[in-house]
Amino acid sequence: MTIHTIKSTRRSFLAGAGLVIGFTLAPKVFSANALEGVQAGGAETLSAMNAFVKIGADDTVTVLSKHIEFGQGPFTGLATIVAEELDADWSQMRAVHSPADDKVYANLMFGLQGTGGSTAIANSYDQLRKAGATARAMLVAAAAAEWNVPASEITVSKGRIMHAGSGKESGFGALAAKAATQTPPAEPKLKDPKDFVLIGKELPKLDTLSKTNGTAVYTLDITADNMLYAVVEHPAHFGATVKSFDDSEARKVAGVVDIKQVPQGVAVYADNTFAALKGRAALKVEWDLSKAETRSSDQLTADYAKLFGEKGLQATHNGDVDKAFGAAGVQSLEATIVFPFLAHAPMEPLDAVFIKRPDGSVDVYNGAQFPGMDKNTAAKVLGLDSSKVRINTQITGGSFGRKAQFGSPYMQEAAAVFGATDGTRPLKHMWTREDDIRGGYYRPMYVHKMRGAMDANGQIVGWDQTIVGQSIMGKADLDDSSVEGASDLPYTIPNLRVISHNTKLEVPPLWWRSVGHTHTGFAVETFVDELLQKVGKDPVEGRLALLQKEPRHTGTLKKVAEMANWGSPIPEGRQRGVAVVKSFGSYVAQIVEISLGEDGTPRVHKVWCAVDCGIAVNPNVIAAQMEGGIGYGLGAVLFDAITLGEGGKIVQSNFHDYRSLRINEMPAVEVAIIPSTEKPTGVGEPGVPPVGPAVANAWRRLTNNPVRQLPLVNVLSA
Amino acid sequence: MITFKLNGQQRTFDGDPETPLLWVLRDFEKLTGTKYGCGIAQCGACTVHMDGTTRRSCITPISTVDGSEIVTIEGIEGKEAEAIHKAWVAIDVPQCGYCQSGQIMSAVALLQVTPKPTDDDIDGAMAGNICRCATYHRIRQAIHDAADTMEG
Numbered sequence: 001m002t003i004h005t006i007k008s009t010r011r012s013f014l015a016g017a018g019l020v021i022g023f024t025l026a027p028k029v030f031s032a033n034a035l036e037g038v039q040a041g042g043a044e045t046l047s048a049m050n051a052f053v054k055i056g057a058d059d060t061v062t063v064l065s066k067h068i069e070f071g072q073g074p075f076t077g078l079a080t081i082v083a084e085e086l087d088a089d090w091s092q093m094r095a096v097h098s099p100a101d102d103k104v105y106a107n108l109m110f111g112l113q114g115t116g117g118s119t120a121i122a123n124s125y126d127q128l129r130k131a132g133a134t135a136r137a138m139l140v141a142a143a144a145a146e147w148n149v150p151a152s153e154i155t156v157s158k159g160r161i162m163h164a165g166s167g168k169e170s171g172f173g174a175l176a177a178k179a180a181t182q183t184p185p186a187e188p189k190l191k192d193p194k195d196f197v198l199i200g201k202e203l204p205k206l207d208t209l210s211k212t213n214g215t216a217v218y219t220l221d222i223t224a225d226n227m228l229y230a231v232v233e234h235p236a237h238f239g240a241t242v243k244s245f246d247d248s249e250a251r252k253v254a255g256v257v258d259i260k261q262v263p264q265g266v267a268v269y270a271d272n273t274f275a276a277l278k279g280r281a282a283l284k285v286e287w288d289l290s291k292a293e294t295r296s297s298d299q300l301t302a303d304y305a306k307l308f309g310e311k312g313l314q315a316t317h318n319g320d321v322d323k324a325f326g327a328a329g330v331q332s333l334e335a336t337i338v339f340p341f342l343a344h345a346p347m348e349p350l351d352a353v354f355i356k357r358p359d360g361s362v363d364v365y366n367g368a369q370f371p372g373m374d375k376n377t378a379a380k381v382l383g384l385d386s387s388k389v390r391i392n393t394q395i396t397g398g399s400f401g402r403k404a405q406f407g408s409p410y411m412q413e414a415a416a417v418f419g420a421t422d423g424t425r426p427l428k429h430m431w432t433r434e435d436d437i438r439g440g441y442y443r444p445m446y447v448h449k450m451r452g453a454m455d456a457n458g459q460i461v462g463w464d465q466t467i468v469g470q471s472i473m474g475k476a477d478l479d480d481s482s483v484e485g486a487s488d489l490p491y492t493i494p495n496l497r498v499i500s501h502n503t504k505l506e507v508p509p510l511w512w513r514s515v516g517h518t519h520t521g522f523a524v525e526t527f528v529d530e531l532l533q534k535v536g537k538d539p540v541e542g543r544l545a546l547l548q549k550e551p552r553h554t555g556t557l558k559k560v561a562e563m564a565n566w567g568s569p570i571p572e573g574r575q576r577g578v579a580v581v582k583s584f585g586s587y588v589a590q591i592v593e594i595s596l597g598e599d600g601t602p603r604v605h606k607v608w609c610a611v612d613c614g615i616a617v618n619p620n621v622i623a624a625q626m627e628g629g630i631g632y633g634l635g636a637v638l639f640d641a642i643t644l645g646e647g648g649k650i651v652q653s654n655f656h657d658y659r660s661l662r663i664n665e666m667p668a669v670e671v672a673i674i675p676s677t678e679k680p681t682g683v684g685e686p687g688v689p690p691v692g693p694a695v696a697n698a699w700r701r702l703t704n705n706p707v708r709q710l711p712l713v714n715v716l717s718a
Numbered sequence: 719m720i721t722f723k724l725n726g727q728q729r730t731f732d733g734d735p736e737t738p739l740l741w742v743l744r745d746f747e748k749l750t751g752t753k754y755g756c757g758i759a760q761c762g763a764c765t766v767h768m769d770g771t772t773r774r775s776c777i778t779p780i781s782t783v784d785g786s787e788i789v790t791i792e793g794i795e796g797k798e799a800e801a802i803h804k805a806w807v808a809i810d811v812p813q814c815g816y817c818q819s820g821q822i823m824s825a826v827a828l829l830q831v832t833p834k835p836t837d838d839d840i841d842g843a844m845a846g847n848i849c850r851c852a853t854y855h856r857i858r859q860a861i862h863d864a865a866d867t868m869e870g
Contacts, residue, residue: 071814071851204810211815212806214751214791218816221750229745254734272745273754274737347755347763347816347850397753397816398850433756620810624856628813631852655760655848664841666854 066105073621085132089159100371118682133188224426239506293506319495324462340641348397367396377408381415443512458535485520521689577698585681629687635661637692725793735781762847813851
């Protein structure tokens with residue numbers, strides 16, 4: 001199968017005649033031979049609200065996903081919500097990315113279009129139920145008019161519209177055109193959740209087939225005739241800039257077309273990817289380090305520790321912590337925990353394709369997590385009005401937060417590279433894995449200082465936590481994302497203080513799958529476990545006693561303990577650890593079983609996981625996100641650090657020294673979803689935070705060594 | 719001029735002989751199911767079959783492919799491939815999906831040699847394929863499921 005057949009099947013499906021509820025379709029203007037393999041669905045002009053549902057003459061229902069599909073399942077989840085209220089059959093459902101529009105397709109929790117914070121289902125749930133119900137009402141109105149029967153007598157089930165009295169029956173497609181002309185109801189009637197037939201069912205994902213036969217088209221797969229391939233030579237120090245460069249050897253490489261300096265480095269343009277890479281390798285660039293970060297990770301750790309005891313930003317202070325620690329009969333425990341920088345390392349590195357159209361407008365194809373921001377950024381860099389830039393969001397090979405950046409710095413680079421050409425040739429800009437690993441926008445380094453106070457009765461009476469690290473949001477005052485999970489500690493401890501210090505460095509920070517909970521979850525859950533052990537309490541029972549005001553933490557913790565048969569004998573040489581973390585409105589408790597591996601590092605055999613994310617829209621996707629979150633979090637905790645070496649030079653460069661979890665290291669995973677009638681919350685991130693502390697807790701109980709520095713394996717092998 | 723067989727068809731390449739097979743497939747043959755992930759044979763996203771065994775196309779200069787037979791995700795067939803595809807779809811293995819072509823190429827090669835693999839066999843054959851979404855749990859299950867259906 002070639003890419004040409006992909007194009008024809010995709011486009012014939014998407015370009016098929018049919019109903020577009022709530023917005024109009026602009027004609028597709030791709031020239032027949034200029035572009036191959038582009039997933040359609042991104043270049044439409046919208047004119048109204050409820051621009052989420054299209055029905056084809058062939059009965060297909062296409063949901064326009066305002067959220068990017070990079071593996072967390074919004075295509076399937078959002079389509080499930082629409083299909084439920086539309087009474088569609090699952091087999092007729094499709095999903096594509098919506099166009100970029102910060103108003104119509106705003107994330108209702110962000111105020112602009114964007115995917116992140118595990119919000120796709122949570123913010124879309126009511127909106128897409130209404131979109132589905134509206135479409136259903138319009139189809140029913142069309143049928144009533146067509147058949148001359150009362151709308152109230154018409155039923156819809158599994159994609160069939162029926163009138164029992166007359167025996168009339170139709171699919172959606174035949175009535176779609178007429179339905180489009182109906183007035184949408186102001187307030188469509190929504191189902192009682194007890195009547196749901198699709199929400200809560202194990203429905204197959206919509207995007208699986210194309211992802212198993214090579215036909216799924218990612219940004220990197222887009223080609224156009226006469227396309228240029230571009231890569232940029234970047235510095236190995238953050239904050240470094242180009243002083244001078246010698247491109248004489250690079251220009252001799254066959255296929256290299258041009259070399260230009262851009263603000264981010266030196267761009268090599270070539271006729272194919274390999275020529276661009278070979279040309280880049282032949283460049284000699286001298287970097288100006290005068291404004292670069294020259295401190296090493298070790299120096300940063302030492303500098304961060306100096307801030308302990310300095311006046312910081314108070315995130316929480318309940319009771320009187322100093323008094324609690326000074327009280328008679330109180331024993332205390334202290335710990336300092338060091339967290340490294342982490343790269344996201346999605347499988348598909350950052351990339352974008354630019355095509356200038358004859359009218360001077362530009363189509364951008366990329367994995368846009370903030371499409372509106374990417375659009376405005378590309379327009380600004382290219383000197384165009386933003387109406388002249390179209391963002392065509394592509395399915396994307398992972399992100400984990402990497403592709404959501406305020407100010408779109410990646411797009412600044414990619415657009416600068418395209419903008420430095422005359423624009424006559426389409427251009428693909430890609431980052432290599434090295435660019436990705438060394439590209440910054442990391443989960444920042446953090447150092448936590450923990451103090452806990454226990455009274456003579458074995459009660460935890462004081463908790464004093466200081467968190468030092470960069471503000472992801474770039475704030476000078478308190479950044480909630482630095483302290484979330486600690487400042488709102490779920491455990492009832494009468495004297496609680498959480499202090500934050502924002503640090504400034506040249507290494508750009510970014511949210512990394514589960515954001516602040518990546519470190520606060522670890523610090524809180526390992527330290528509470530250690531305090532409970534000190535006072536001789538069981539990790540599960542001890543937590544439950546401190547969580548009496550938190551029914552949903554309690555529910556997941558009890559469930560996971562039941563799944564793992566907590567308290568039953570553990571096989572010789574093995575140990576268990578537990579953790580429970582609420583993040584992004586969802587509650588996840590995990591128990592892990594580990595042993596000492598042959599290489600002296602933890603071997604994780606099994607993870608039991610209980611999740612409460614409100615109404616479970618698609619249990620299959622939820623389970624997948626728990627499994628994946630566990631593997632992603634486990635790999636980072638065991639293996640991963642980006643370190644700045646002597647002089648601030650980035651040490652790691654690719655998967656050989658920035659390890660990913662591999663299949664032989666993946667534990668068996670068992671997931672249970674707590675039944676709930678609460679509004680649905682997210683699952684993309686919440687599976688991540690508990691696994692690290694659960695492993696560290698098991699490790700401490702197995703070896704008597706508390707984990708004070710991540711990753712575990714670097715520390716053990718150092 | 720380098721001549722090789724690609725998914726059953728005779729192909730030629732007369733560009734830079736150092737060009738890795740990966741970029742020949744993607745940029746010249748427009749077969750983009752085979753992915754770039756690391757360029758140094760660490761992640762397996764670029765896995766193809768060369769003369770019947772798995773090969774990381776990102777470190778395979780096209781000059782070494784002369785006279786060989788290459789099969790990519792677009793051309794893979796046979797009972798093992800069918801069983802793997804079916805099993806992958808049945809339990810929704812992919813998340814982002816980007817690594818899955820490579821995973822499937824490795825899994826098919828495993829079943830061609832070892833029709834009834836143990837967990838250790840799976841670890842041995844699949845540990846070179848990184849999945850950042852960590853779909854490993856389902857990959858393992860799908861390989862076992864595929865082996866079971868091939869038996870039946």
